[in-house]
Amino acid sequence: MAKQALITGITGQDGYHLAELLNEKGYSVYGIIRGQQNPKKNRVEQEQPYVKLIEGDLTDPSSLVRAMEISKPDEVYNLAAISHVGYSFKTPQLTADVTAKGTLNMLEAIRLSGGAKTVRFYQASTSEMFGGLDYNRPGKGYDEEALFHPRSPYGVAKLYAHWITKNYRESYDMHASCGILFNHEGPRRGLEFVTRKISNAAARIHLGKQDHIELGNLEPKRDWGYAGDYVEGMWLMLQQDKPDDFVLATGETHSIGEYLDLAFKEVGINDWKPYVKQNPAFMRPAEVDILLGNPSKAENVLGWKRKVDFPGLVKMMVEYDIGLESAGSLSS
Numbered sequence: 001m002a003k004q005a006l007i008t009g010i011t012g013q014d015g016y017h018l019a020e021l022l023n024e025k026g027y028s029v030y031g032i033i034r035g036q037q038n039p040k041k042n043r044v045e046q047e048q049p050y051v052k053l054i055e056g057d058l059t060d061p062s063s064l065v066r067a068m069e070i071s072k073p074d075e076v077y078n079l080a081a082i083s084h085v086g087y088s089f090k091t092p093q094l095t096a097d098v099t100a101k102g103t104l105n106m107l108e109a110i111r112l113s114g115g116a117k118t119v120r121f122y123q124a125s126t127s128e129m130f131g132g133l134d135y136n137r138p139g140k141g142y143d144e145e146a147l148f149h150p151r152s153p154y155g156v157a158k159l160y161a162h163w164i165t166k167n168y169r170e171s172y173d174m175h176a177s178c179g180i181l182f183n184h185e186g187p188r189r190g191l192e193f194v195t196r197k198i199s200n201a202a203a204r205i206h207l208g209k210q211d212h213i214e215l216g217n218l219e220p221k222r223d224w225g226y227a228g229d230y231v232e233g234m235w236l237m238l239q240q241d242k243p244d245d246f247v248l249a250t251g252e253t254h255s256i257g258e259y260l261d262l263a264f265k266e267v268g269i270n271d272w273k274p275y276v277k278q279n280p281a282f283m284r285p286a287e288v289d290i291l292l293g294n295p296s297k298a299e300n301v302l303g304w305k306r307k308v309d310f311p312g313l314v315k316m317m318v319e320y321d322i323g324l325e326s327a328g329s330l331s332s
């Protein structure tokens with residue numbers, strides 16, 4: 001019998017890649033979609049017609065119970081969140097309701113529908129929980145044992161979600177695992193995140209559709225991988241006999257300046273500086289200066305390894321945006 005999976009956050013970047021992966025593996029894929037008129041519904045229906053959409057919202061517990069009844073899942077992947085760090089400073093209560101309490105709502109929906117012992121649960125934890133401080137092991141990177149010190153309402157909300165997931169594992173014997181994922185990007189990344197904002201701007205500047213890009217802090221460094229590689233790790237976590245927590249990362253860190261270098265060179269511009277203006281509106285009240293992950297546990301236990309390297313990722317994103325913008329499509 002085909003396995004059934006329920007994905008929250010189906011309209012997001014990871015929801016897209018995970019649905020592709022699970023469909024290829026023969027799963028019956030259900031996805032929770034929020035809002036009366038979600039503009040991304042058409043995109044999912046056209047590109048991924050195999051996904052069975054269920055209306056619901058992480059902040060509405062009864063809609064999650066209903067989603068459990070309809071999908072009868074073997075595996076639940078909780079990817080939904082207010083996921084933009086900058087936006088979380090502007091909407092801290094909403095971020096707590098969705099990103100923190102929404103995870104509790106999903107866990108309770110599983111438990112109350114009788115799935116505590118049978119349903120496997122994946123929680124989308126994040127490197128933002130580390131916060132870039134206490135970076136006292138240069139070269140080694142954050143692993144599963146590193147200290148948490150979140151630096152945003154998003155990071156704090158995700159830390160609650162992380163611990164409530166571990167608590168349900170310990171209290172109800174749930175097969176509930178947390179993937180502590182470092183930044184992962186790709187052509188499906190939202191335009192509000194810095195990598196896609198830059199790849200799209202480089203393409204538009206190349207095509208004469210835009211003459212500059214406005215960015216905030218250019219100093220931070222991130223451990224950037226490809227989202228397509230990371231959803232494989234999510235799936236692997238739920239195939240283990242025992243639930244556990246795993247860091248997924250590349251083990252490399254790069255600055256925004258390095259990303260700009262590669263993206264602009266991809267469109268034949270050797271010096272990006274004349275095209276970049278700094279705008280304080282994109283700065284954050286507190287910043288995560290550096291993230292570097294140590295994926296040794298995932299590599300050893302899950303056999304997971306990232307495939308796409310940093311230059312390959314930048315090239316993939318810029319090429320995609322050149323194609324999209326050349327075709328005159330709206331960026332998506």
Ligand code: NAP
Binds near residue numbers: 010040059079102
């Ligand atoms: P994303 O593209 O921003 O997608 C977020 C998803 O959450 C969207 O489908 C959104 O739906 C949905 N959502 C927001 N509020 C909701 C609510 N109240 N009820 C139901 N759904 C709601 O994020 P992503 O990059 O795919 O990331 C997936 C998850 O991994 C997130 O939890 C993120 O925080 C976490 N994570 C991401 C990264 C990364 O680098 N990408 C790294 C670590 C952890 P709408 O389309 O309706 O807005």
Ligand code: GDD
Binds near residue numbers: 195
């Ligand atoms: N978004 C954005 N826009 N970020 C900018 C800009 C800008 O114009 N200019 C500079 N930055 C800097 C941010 O201040 C941050 O230091 C860095 O670029 C990366 O920002 P984002 O791409 O928004 O990602 P993030 O690292 O804050 O958060 C992402 O990764 C987390 C995992 O570490 C998100 O996907 C989170 O959901 C995820 O948990």
